[in-house]
Amino acid sequence: MLNPSIISGKIDFDRIRADFPLLQREMNGKPLVFLDSAASSQKPRQVLDALQHYYTHLNANVHRGVYKLSQEATDAFESGRRAAARFINAGSEREVIFVRGTSEGINLVASSFGRKFFKPGAEILITGMEHHSNIVPWQLACEQTGAVLKVVPVTDSGEIEIDVFENMLSDRTALVAAVHVSNALGTVNPVEEMIRLAHARAIPVLIDGAQAVPHMRVDVQALDADFYVFSAHKMLGPTGFGILYGKEKWLEQMPPYQGGGEMIKTVTFEKTTYNELPFKFEAGTPDISGAIGLEAAINYMEKIGLDNIQAREHELLQYGLDQLSGIDGIRFYGAAKQKASVISFLLDGVHPFDLGTLLDKMGIAVRTGHHCTQPLMARFGIPGTVRASLALYNSTEDLDQLAAGVIRAGNMLR
Amino acid sequence: MSVQDIQEEIISEFSFFGDWMEKYEYIIDLGKNLPIIDVQYKDEDHLIKGCQSQVWLQAELKGDEVQFTADSDAIITKGIIALLIRVLSGQSPKDIAEADLYFIDQIGLREHLSPTRSNGLLSMVKQMKIYGLALQQVKS
Ligand SMILES: Cc1ncc(COP(=O)(O)O)c(C=O)c1O
Numbered sequence: 001m002l003n004p005s006i007i008s009g010k011i012d013f014d015r016i017r018a019d020f021p022l023l024q025r026e027m028n029g030k031p032l033v034f035l036d037s038a039a040s041s042q043k044p045r046q047v048l049d050a051l052q053h054y055y056t057h058l059n060a061n062v063h064r065g066v067y068k069l070s071q072e073a074t075d076a077f078e079s080g081r082r083a084a085a086r087f088i089n090a091g092s093e094r095e096v097i098f099v100r101g102t103s104e105g106i107n108l109v110a111s112s113f114g115r116k117f118f119k120p121g122a123e124i125l126i127t128g129m130e131h132h133s134n135i136v137p138w139q140l141a142c143e144q145t146g147a148v149l150k151v152v153p154v155t156d157s158g159e160i161e162i163d164v165f166e167n168m169l170s171d172r173t174a175l176v177a178a179v180h181v182s183n184a185l186g187t188v189n190p191v192e193e194m195i196r197l198a199h200a201r202a203i204p205v206l207i208d209g210a211q212a213v214p215h216m217r218v219d220v221q222a223l224d225a226d227f228y229v230f231s232a233h234k235m236l237g238p239t240g241f242g243i244l245y246g247k248e249k250w251l252e253q254m255p256p257y258q259g260g261g262e263m264i265k266t267v268t269f270e271k272t273t274y275n276e277l278p279f280k281f282e283a284g285t286p287d288i289s290g291a292i293g294l295e296a297a298i299n300y301m302e303k304i305g306l307d308n309i310q311a312r313e314h315e316l317l318q319y320g321l322d323q324l325s326g327i328d329g330i331r332f333y334g335a336a337k338q339k340a341s342v343i344s345f346l347l348d349g350v351h352p353f354d355l356g357t358l359l360d361k362m363g364i365a366v367r368t369g370h371h372c373t374q375p376l377m378a379r380f381g382i383p384g385t386v387r388a389s390l391a392l393y394n395s396t397e398d399l400d401q402l403a404a405g406v407i408r409a410g411n412m413l414r
Numbered sequence: 415m416s417v418q419d420i421q422e423e424i425i426s427e428f429s430f431f432g433d434w435m436e437k438y439e440y441i442i443d444l445g446k447n448l449p450i451i452d453v454q455y456k457d458e459d460h461l462i463k464g465c466q467s468q469v470w471l472q473a474e475l476k477g478d479e480v481q482f483t484a485d486s487d488a489i490i491t492k493g494i495i496a497l498l499i500r501v502l503s504g505q506s507p508k509d510i511a512e513a514d515l516y517f518i519d520q521i522g523l524r525e526h527l528s529p530t531r532s533n534g535l536l537s538m539v540k541q542m543k544i545y546g547l548a549l550q551q552v553k554s
Contacts, residue, residue, distance in 0.1 A: 357438075
């Protein structure tokens with residue numbers, strides 16, 4: 001089989017792969033072919049070293065010590081915030097809130113913004129391709145406030161139609177919450193246009209960027225997003241850490257989400273006053289190493305260049321689709337014109353669970369099932385798909401292995 | 415044959431396979447050849463909900479013996495039930511309820527299943543034993 005070594009721009013992606021120690025592992029006696037980065041990416045040595053360095057040399061609680069070590073830890077921690085602000089071009093570090101991940105970021109907004117701004121009969125508009133993390137928090141907020149959830153339908157190609165979206169905006173719409181890149185289909189939504197249309201009616205917009213930031217340059221000011229949420233672990237960083245970007249004008253008006261240390265200014269039994277942004281939303285000792293690991297991941301990606309990463313992954317996606325499309329009875333889900341890093345498919349007459357199991361035995365890690373998007377799967381009338389998702393460290397060889405594996409498994413199962 | 419004899423037979427069969435792909439090939443074959451369940455039993459009452467695949471299991475007493483039939487939408491799952499049925503179908507309710515299914519570990523099935531599948535396997539075994547217990551009471 002032909003294996004063109006793809007080199008996007010001047011970047012040698014074979015060398016990049018060598019930065020990821022885990023990719024050297026064998027699985028079931030075969031070299032690991034890791035195609036589940038949308039669930040969680042692998043981490044480069046640079047990130048692992050930063051975590052190790054923190055615990056070896058800097059470990060102390062932040063924002064409270066009088067001693068030098070605590071100051072150094074605080075500096076490293078806050079440096080992570082500056083890096084995150086730079087990464088998404090936030091207007092100010094006050095707008096960058098550390099959370100546990102995308103899910104917590106969305107829950108924070110649903111709870112706090114919802115308590116303040118959702119009234120009975122208000123509408124929350126989401127799309128039909130949302131991850132459960134961008135559905136359930138809104139349902140909880142609706143139960144508490146009397147607001148109602150509205151859903152923009154998904155087309156057969158796995159897209160939303162912008163005029164349908166526009167028509168669903170109304171005077172009752174209190175917030176739009178939409179995914180930037182679909183984790184199940186790879187669809188890149190026209191979020192800039194969506195935000196423009198919503199803002200024309202003075203409706204704020206939250207974007208779930210979990211699957212966007214690992215693969216493309218994101219500029220929250222250019223998008224004019226009111227809230228933008230993502231997880232470190234999907235973009236080469238550590239688990240349990242993420243970012244909620246929010247415009248200061250909203251964050252200032254929102255009540256605290258959780259109470260505890262860090263988030264207060266003064267506490268008496270009669271009345272507590274809250275700390276300023278971003279600390280108002282960061283109760284308790286934060287994940288200090290998470291911020292440091294995220295900065296290392298950001299530095300790593302910026303050194304390669306987000307545009308190079310996007311170009312590389314686009315080539316890989318195209319290559320993978322070409323390799324797979326000849327396979328007898330294969331059906332792809334998600335044929336959006338703008339698509340990123342995800343190949344979701346089924347083989348006629350084969351249960352995705354069976355296919356995933358046999359691929360695993362061949363050392364190929366894919367995800368099978370509903371990908372936390374059950375309503376989307378219901379929309380397509382399927383229980384789930386097999387999903388191969390890519391990252392900058394994947395190679396054309398990985399996709400050759402996938403295609404060969406799918407053919408072999410298909411022959412066994414049919 | 416007793417529960418133990420059949421388990422020994424399966425363990426011996428599996429010892430001839432070279433690698434796990436061959437074992438899976440065999441399990442898939444078993445799945446394809448599992449006698450089909452009467453459609454009337456493919457309902458909510460007979461459904462064992464797994465995370466990713468569904469299993470329908472039905473049991474009835476014929477004389478002293480329990481007869482199991484089953485189906486699944488996933489073929490590997492079906493093959494695994496076929497193995498369980500081979501061991502437990504035709505046994506007495508008491509033997510089913512008390513069966514120690516050591517063959518599952520001996521052939522390495524449990525460790526070779528993903529966590530989701532392994533949980534599914536445990537639910538199947540549990541359901542078969544519940545049938546055993548229930549039918550024991552019907553008998554007495
Ligand atoms: C689009 C999307 N949103 C939200 C999430 C949830 O992210 P986390 O589990 O890191 O909170 C995911 C993760 O799978 C995702 O893909």
